[in-house]
Amino acid sequence: MTAAPVPGAGLPTSAVAQHLVLRPSGHPAADPSGHRTALDPSGPLALDPSGALGQLYISFWIPTAVLTAALVIKLPSIVKLWRDPLLRAVGGLLLLACAVFVFAAPPTIARVNRITGVPNISAPWVYSLITAFCASCLLLILAWRGGPSDRPGATRRAMRWVIGVYSAVIVSLWVLFALADTPVERLRDLDTYYATTPFMREEIVLYLVAHTVAVLITYRLVRNWVRTDGLDAWLRWGLKFLGVGYALNLVYDSAKLTSVLARWTGHDLDWLSTDLAPPVAAVSATLVAVGFILPHAGQYLHGRLRVRLGHWRLRPLYLLLRTAGGSGVPFVLRAAPELRLTRRETFIRDVLLQLARHFDEGLLRRSYDAAVDLGHEPGRARALAAAVTIRDALAVQEAVAARKRSAHPAGVDGPAPTPPWTSPSAPASLSSQASPSSSASPDTTDLLREIEAVSRVLRHTDEIEAVRVRAAAAAESVPAHE
Numbered sequence: 001m002t003a004a005p006v007p008g009a010g011l012p013t014s015a016v017a018q019h020l021v022l023r024p025s026g027h028p029a030a031d032p033s034g035h036r037t038a039l040d041p042s043g044p045l046a047l048d049p050s051g052a053l054g055q056l057y058i059s060f061w062i063p064t065a066v067l068t069a070a071l072v073i074k075l076p077s078i079v080k081l082w083r084d085p086l087l088r089a090v091g092g093l094l095l096l097a098c099a100v101f102v103f104a105a106p107p108t109i110a111r112v113n114r115i116t117g118v119p120n121i122s123a124p125w126v127y128s129l130i131t132a133f134c135a136s137c138l139l140l141i142l143a144w145r146g147g148p149s150d151r152p153g154a155t156r157r158a159m160r161w162v163i164g165v166y167s168a169v170i171v172s173l174w175v176l177f178a179l180a181d182t183p184v185e186r187l188r189d190l191d192t193y194y195a196t197t198p199f200m201r202e203e204i205v206l207y208l209v210a211h212t213v214a215v216l217i218t219y220r221l222v223r224n225w226v227r228t229d230g231l232d233a234w235l236r237w238g239l240k241f242l243g244v245g246y247a248l249n250l251v252y253d254s255a256k257l258t259s260v261l262a263r264w265t266g267h268d269l270d271w272l273s274t275d276l277a278p279p280v281a282a283v284s285a286t287l288v289a290v291g292f293i294l295p296h297a298g299q300y301l302h303g304r305l306r307v308r309l310g311h312w313r314l315r316p317l318y319l320l321l322r323t324a325g326g327s328g329v330p331f332v333l334r335a336a337p338e339l340r341l342t343r344r345e346t347f348i349r350d351v352l353l354q355l356a357r358h359f360d361e362g363l364l365r366r367s368y369d370a371a372v373d374l375g376h377e378p379g380r381a382r383a384l385a386a387a388v389t390i391r392d393a394l395a396v397q398e399a400v401a402a403r404k405r406s407a408h409p410a411g412v413d414g415p416a417p418t419p420p421w422t423s424p425s426a427p428a429s430l431s432s433q434a435s436p437s438s439s440a441s442p443d444t445t446d447l448l449r450e451i452e453a454v455s456r457v458l459r460h461t462d463e464i465e466a467v468r469v470r471a472a473a474a475a476e477s478v479p480a481h482e
Contacts, residue, residue: 063285064101070094070293077296086143090292093136097285100129119185124177127207128170134214135166137288141221169210176203191256192270195263204260212253219246234298238291245287252280307337310452314344317455321351323394348455349448356444358393358400363471370470376463382446383453384467390454391464 071094078091102108109122142158180200186193191208194200225231226239255272262269318329329343367388371381447454457464 063282063289064098066286066289066293067094067097067101070289071098073293073297086140089136089140089143093133093140094289094292096129096133096136097289100126100133101285103129113185120177120182120190123182123190124173124203127173127203131166131169131173131207131210134211134218135162137218138162138214141218141225166210166214169206172206173203176200176206188274189270192259192263192273195260208253208256208260212250212257215246215249215253219243219250222246232295232299234302235295237298238294240291241287241294242291245284245291248280248284248287252277252284255280304337307341311337311341311344313452314341314348314455316458317348317390317451318344320390320394320458321348321355345451348451352390352444352448352451355390355393355397358396359389359444360392362475363392364389366471366474367467370474371467374463374466374470379453380457383450383457384464386447386450386454387457387464388468388471391468 071091074087074090074094078087081087103112103122104126112122112125113119139159139162142155142162176199180194180197180203182194182197182200184193191204195204222239222243226236226243231239255277259269259271259273262272329340329347335343364385367385368381371384372378376384
């Protein structure tokens with residue numbers, strides 16, 4: 001078909017373009033059946049501002065932006081792990097989805113028709129992109145759920161079946177368009193305008209049926225998958241968005257097929273195709289894109305937040321132990337959050353291992369019992385007991401260091417300073433640990449494993465002090481009973 005576009009008849013169209021483009025205003029010329037036809041060539045094309053904003057932003061730019069964002073988010077992983085078939089499938093699906101909206105845009109449609117000189121050539125082209133997108137959805141769901149180890153033979157056979165069937169559909173779309181007579185370019189209502197045209201009628205039905213079948217199968221697979229136990233929370237939410245998106249796709253297909261069938265029976269329900277289907281398609285595309293973005297982006301952001309939150313939670317314990325370690329972790333401006341967290345954890349554990357020789361296991365037990373008596377649950381009681389013990393050990397270490405300094409005064413004569421453990425207000429455990437070699441270092445395995453819990457309770461000094469006082473009172477009561 002080499003017929004040139006009709007001057008002033010409006011931009012070329014396709015079924016998808018009908019709900020993606022701005023609708024020009026003008027006086028439509030009537031065909032013998034009484035249905036709307038091409039715009040009056042004598043009238044200029046005008047745009048309704050309110051309609052322009054609604055159609056432009058809702059039906060085109062928002063889905064395009066979301067799909068592009070999804071592709072950009074996935075692109076680094078796809079490039080880094082190119083051999084992963086699942087990531088390649090995701091990339092192909094998002095690329096096809098973007099292509100559908102780009103090639104259905106009015107400027108692109110006009111350019112394609114102008115270059116080829118064939119009116120409505122964008123129809124089979126966009127139909128083909130939509131069909132390929134449907135096949136990609138099925139392939140991705142099959143690969144996503146099946147995986148390389150779960151019934152690989154059945155998964156591969158299903159994939160080959162999808163590729164073969166939908167490739168045949170795409171070829172049939174072009175053959176039917178070549179046989180059809182479509183001289184009048186349509187902007188919004190190609191599906192209904194050519195619903196009774198030989199060969200074009202079959203093409204429209206073929207594209208809609210192929211799309212509906214793919215959506216039904218994908219929706220069923222997603223619905224069954226989301227009910228599976230043990231799914232990651234982000235994956236489950238992504239599947240829920242996909243389920244709603246594909247359900248809206250069924251609404252879109254129903255509206256389109258109903259309007260086409262109405263034309264076959266001599267009725268006019270074009271508003272289903274031109275007014276209802278557009279917003280449904282836009283919302284559906286957005287939800288499907290979010291469904292594919294959410295598992296990856298959610299897990300990534302959750303991981304980043306967990307790392308930063310872990311680094312922040314360790315700050316109280318890090319600041320407390322920095323006095324014992326002499327200096328903290330050197331600051332590196334370009335260090336990744338994961339590296340900063342690892343270095344802080346390593347620093348804390350190294351200092352605790354050095355401090356372990358000053359731990360008083362008796363104080364640890366009494367502090368735990370005191371915390372339980374104060375109404376704390378076992379996990380928090382262990383953390384509070386460890387906080388009391390660490391503070392006590394730091395005091396002992398400082399006392400030992402002060403005694404060593406007093407033994408060799410730097411040009412100062414006079415009596416040695418009184419060690420802190422002889423003070424009446426000092427914890428009883430200090431006197432029992434005046435000599436660090438008096439007992440073997442206790443087991444610190446549990447403490448090293450629970451450094452975050454210990455650090456978090458350090459923000460509650462009142463609770464730590466209450467446990468310390470009660471533990472000291474329990475220690476003083478032992479000789480009285482004896």
